[in-house]
Amino acid sequence: MKSFTYTGSPARIVFGSGRSNDVASSVEALGCKQALVLATPHQKSDAEALSERLGALSVGVFSGAVMHTPVEVTETALKVVAETGADCVVSLGGGSTTGLGKAIAYRTDLPQVVIPTTYAGSEVTPILGQTEGGRKTTVRNASILPEVVIYDPDLTLGLPVGMSVTSGLNAMAHAVEGLYAQDRNPVSTLMALDGLRAFRDSLPVLVKSPEDTDARAQALYGAWLCGTVLGTVGMALHHKICHTLGGSFDTPHAETHAVMLPHTAAFNAEAAKTELAAAAELFGGPIGGGLWDFAKSIGAPLSLKDFGLSEADLDRAADIAVETPYWNPRPIDSSSIRTLLQNAWEGVRPD
Ligand code: NAD
Incomplete structure (x- = not known):
């Protein structure tokens, strides 16, 4: 066995149906008494209901979270933190709301309780992506990692x-890249494979029966595992390309990951054959084609063209994606990335 370094995450994970009803005990366990509940405008009423459940432990709701954590929104939220005397934040929502909670924690060191309602996985990473003047930057810091996560399907x-x-x-893209990460370890590999299995089994059920509670629990369990992999080991080509497309061409976050995953996996398939073998088996064949067939079967978007990108954009995206060198199992150059992007743009099935 190869030598490895494993660092466990100190976060407390609370998992199960109905567990968010007892959010108060998580706030109290942190030694806090004045929680500010965060949400997007879309989830404002859910946040208000949560705030009511917290009763005297809540100082109110800030429902201004938006995608990509703009610094201006964080500054507005920080004023509310100061005015209300909040001593912790409770983030209810997807990666955008979690991002706002992390941005507050990064600047104030306030503890965070996160209640995720999507599968993005941000709640278990010490990574914050934020935007200022249209530029997205990423920071990694221990203060960013939420202290408590309540996964309530x-x-x-x-x-x-x-x-x-x-x-x-x-979420699955975090796991696939985790499998060939240079700093992977046996535990991150176990988590990645079980995360992929959980989504392979649950997503087709959810497409037919969105309220299937067992499938929802499986998917959220998968989100925890895949997010933990993202927070633990380094990512490569796939995340770099999605970051480029989202950051420079404003393509939608989760949808871009969904379209790109089969193509980036196929790109790395030969170079990371051993590392990807078990995942390929889960999806019934070569990893790229298997993931593409799976994505198609559950009605995922398959083409970058649908996000309004032009072929000229692809030239620029390929150049940006190779600008700063980074590790990937297969060496990267602008022309091979351009071909990869063309295939993803056209929506063709990779081999
Ligand atoms: P999101 O949080 O932007 O949510 C999209 C919309 O769906 C929002 O309006 C939200 O309120 C709504 N929504 C969320 N859950 C819902 C539910 N259960 N029912 C109905 N509506 C719901 O989307 P996302 O994909 O979860 O997050 C994307 C953001 O997260 C991006 O900015 C991305 O960069 C970031 N992210 C960061 C990390 C990290 O480790 N730093 C990891 C993954 C994603």
């Missing part, structure tokens, strides 16, 4: 099918 029953599919594939 009941809160995901209403996640629309399309979002469940793309968010699930977004």
Whole structure:
């Protein structure tokens, strides 16, 4: 066996149907008394209901979270933190709301309780992506990692099918890249494979029966595992390309991951054959084609063309994606990345 370094995450994970009803005990266990509940405008009423459940432990709701954590929104939220005297944040929502909670924690060191309602996985990573003046930057810091995560599948029953599919594939991309990460370890590999299995088994059920509680629990369990892999080991080509497309061309986050995953997996298939073998088996054949067939069967978007990108954009995206050198199992150059992007743009099935 290869030598490895394993660092366990100190976060407390609370998992199960109905567990968010007892959010108060998580706030109290942190030694906090004044929680500010965070949400997007879309989930404001859910956040208000949660705030009511917290009773005297809540100082109110800030429902201004938006995608990509703009610094201006964080600054507005920080004023609310100061005005209310909040001593912790409770983030209810997807990666955007979690991002706002992390941005607050990064600047104040306030503890965070996160109640995820998508499969993005941000709640278990010490990574914060934020935007200022249209530029997205990423920071990694121990203060960013949420202290408590409450995974309550009941809160995901209403996640629309399309979002469940793309968010699930977004999570699966963390696991696929984790399998060939240079700093992988036996535990990250176990988590990645069981995360992929959980989504393979649950997403097709959710497409037909979005309120299937067992499948929702499986998917959320997969989200935890895949997110933990993202937080633990380094990512490569897939995340770099999705970051480029989202950051420079404003393509939608989860959907971009969903379209790109089969193509980036196929690109790395030969170079990481051994590392990807068990995942390929899970999807019934060569990893790229297997993932593409799976994505198609659950109605995922398959083409970058659908996000309004032009072929000229692909030239620029290929150049940006290779600008700063980074590790990938297969060496990268602008022309091979351009071909990869063309295939993803056209939506062709990779081999
Ligand atoms: P999101 O949080 O932007 O959610 C999209 C929309 O769906 C929002 O309006 C939200 O309120 C709504 N929504 C969320 N859950 C819902 C539910 N159960 N029912 C109905 N509506 C619901 O989307 P996301 O894909 O979860 O997060 C994307 C963001 O997260 C991006 O900015 C991405 O960069 C970031 N992210 C960060 C990390 C990290 O480790 N730092 C990891 C993954 C994603």
